[in-house]
Every structure is written in structure tokens, then in C-alpha cells.
Amino acid sequence: MNRPPWWSVLVILLILALIFRRGALAVFSFILLMATLASELWARYSLSNVTYRRVLGGTHISHGDETTLTLEFTNAKPLPLAWLLVRDRYPRSVNLLTDAVQSGVTGQSEFLLTMVALRWYERLRRTHLLRGDHRGVYQFGPAQLSSGDVFGFRRQFRDDDDVERLTVFPKVVPVAEFGLPADRPMGEWTARRKVMEDPLRFAMVREYVPGDNPRYIHWKATARTGALQTKVFEPSDTLAITLAVDVRTRARAYEYVPEFLEYVISAAASLAVHALGERYMVGLAANGLGEGGKMWMQIRPGRHSHQATQILSTLAALEPFRGLPFEEMIYQLQPSLPFGSTLVAVTAVPTEGLFEALLALERLGHRALLLTVGDEEPDVPELLASYHLGGTDAWHRLQTLAVA
Secondary structure (H helix, E strand, O other): OOOHHHHHHHHHHHHHHHHOOOHHHHHHHHHHHHHHHHHHHHHHOOOOOEEEEEEEOOOEEOOOOEEEEEEEEEEOOOOOEEEEEEEEEEEOOOEEOOOOOEOOOOOOEEEEEEEEEEOOOEEEEEEEEEEOOOOEEEEEOOEEEEEEOOOOOOEEEEEEOOOEEEEEOOOOOOHHHHOOOOOOOOHHHHOOOOOEEEEEEEEEEEEOOOOOOHHHEOHHHHHHHOOOEEEEEEEEOOOEEEEEEOOOOOOOOOOOOHHHHHHHHHHHHHHHHHHHHOOOEEEEEEOEOOHHHOOOEEEEEEOOOOHHHHHHHHHHOOOOOEOOOHHHHHHHHHHHOOOOOEEEEEEOOOOHHHHHHHHHHHHOOOEEEEEEOOOOOOOOOOOOEEEEOOOHHHHHHHHOOOOO
16 A cells, blocks of 8 residues: 555545545545555654664573573654564574574574564663573574554564674583592592692702603713712692593594583583682693684683683584594694693594504603593503493483582
């Protein structure tokens, strides 16, 4: 009814009614003409100075935690809106507790539909409750806004490209739930910190005594004094741990077992939180594909206030798409490992190449520990410290546990 011919019909009808002195018809034609004009203007300016904003109560939440999603609608003009419909893209894996979403779309998103009416210069808020039941980085938006005249003759549409992201951390449980020793779940590194000599912190020279490391003999001082002299270093009281995560769960590159991947990530997250709680420096390396086509990701060991958030956020974003082979990543990681640090490798696909890479770390003075995931326990060399965490059944059992 809003096409140009309709305008022409109304104008002609009004003119004829006036010519032939048909008062009722003239009034009726005039009312229809004014209604059409009002509809045209209302629809044209319905979305002017209208804003839509979404605010998350928290951008990072723990697995199973709840947060809020506040939707804000503003009409900053003297023209009221009889209706405003917002069709906002909503991540399928985030549980919406206070409303329903429109399903039936492709991909990993649904739509959250909201219909409101706004008076002139009115701001309206609606708050929803969300729960993060699955780890991941989720995007809210973009949205489509639509409005029109009160009669429903015309509609205007506008796309809002602003998006917000919510990171749901992996599930974190007490490390003893993985079947590791309760007192020292990761072996030596959870015991009291060992006082180690750091070869980068030279202190003095003294006479050599049996048992000293022959690599630290000071040959110039020995030649000068005529007796064996050895270097003495200042002790290092900081023990660093790097968690190496393998996102591959099957031998074939483009196949994966979802339960194994989640188990590997949950184990790494739980160990990181536990170690940071014990005041150890903790780092992370993962062979998942990173931003910009990076073949692996690394967070250097640290224990500052944001270290846990950085590690858990990186683990939350991991996908089952491998970059570097796991053993190659460990070789590339070697030069950046702090002196005397421990590397904990977590994988569902242990290989001979991985065993060799970990044993090479041991020969360089680091400690290496292998944690494996799978329905069958692998055959690991006796020289390499390892634990098998279990497979599908173990992960399903872990899913029922409360977070640490």
C-alpha cells in the first residue's frame, strides 16, 4: 500500500470527492492520505538515532559459571517506536537460562529475538542469565534491527556489526582426580622447591672437591693456582613448569576424538591452576593453529596475577587443528625453557619421535614428564617418567565432578 500508485489513487479520489461534493468520501480519502503520509515518515525515520548495545557481565568465566547479558535499547529522538525487533546472533553452546533462542540456523549460532516498544528519548534494558557449560571463545552478534510504522505498512532494516566475545575456561578439577599421586601429583615438581645452581648467575671460584660437576671447572684459575678450581653459582629458588599440549587425538591429521581433546585440555588447565596455586612459574605451549597462521602458541613461564587467565584463555580457544607436529614443537621450545625447568607433555597420540624429544630435554638438564590420554595405555620407555590418565570413561567421570 506504500507504492506510488497508491498515493495517486488517494489524491485522485480526494480531488473527485471535492469536485462532486462527496463529503464523506473526501474525509475518508483525506484520512487515508494522512495515514499513508504518517506511515511513510514514521517508517523512514524509525531507526534514526536508535542504538542497540549488549553488555556481558564478564568476558571470562569459569566452566559452569553464570554471567549476565544485558541488552540496551535507546531511542534518542522525539518520534516514538511502536515496535523494534532485534535479531541478534547468539552462540549455540552458551546456555541461555532466562529466555529461548530461535534455532534452525547453520553454523554454531542461533538467534536471540527481542521485541520492544520505545517512547521518545527512552532507554530500555533487558537482562538475561547465561551459563558456560562448554569451554570456548564465543561471539555474540552481529545483529539486525528492524522497525516501521504503527500500521505495519512499511519496515526499515539495519545491520549492527558490533560483536562481543565471551571466553569460557576449560573445566578445572583437583589434580588428584586424574589418578596422579595425591601428595605429589606431578612427581618432584610439587614437592618443596629444590635449590638449584643457575649457571647464568656466577658467584665465585673455590677449590674443587670430589662430587663437583666437572663441567664447571675453572681452567684459568686452575692453571694459575696449580690446583683444580671450580665455579660456584648463586642458587636459583624458582622452579618453572611448561605445559605442552598436543591438540591431535588421532594419527590421521583431520580426524579427532572430542572426548580426548577435552580431556587433554582439562588436564592441562587443572595442572596449571594447581601449580600457580603452589607459587610456581607456569608456561604453556600448544601446537594448535594460532592467529595469523601461527603453527604453535607459547606463553612463557610466569606467576603474575594474569598468568592463569592467559593460560586458560589460550586453552579455551584451542581447536582440533594441528600446526606443528608435537615433537617438533618441543624441539623448537627447548631454547626458551628456563634453566632447570620441567616440561609436562600432555597428548593422546604419543610417538617415538615424542619420546626422543623428551629424553633429549632430560639430557639438557630439564625434567620431562609425559601424561597420556586414551582408551589404551601406550608403551612408554622406562627412562621417561609418565602417567596414563585414562580415556573416554575417565573423561565422562570427570565431567560429573565439581570444579576445583
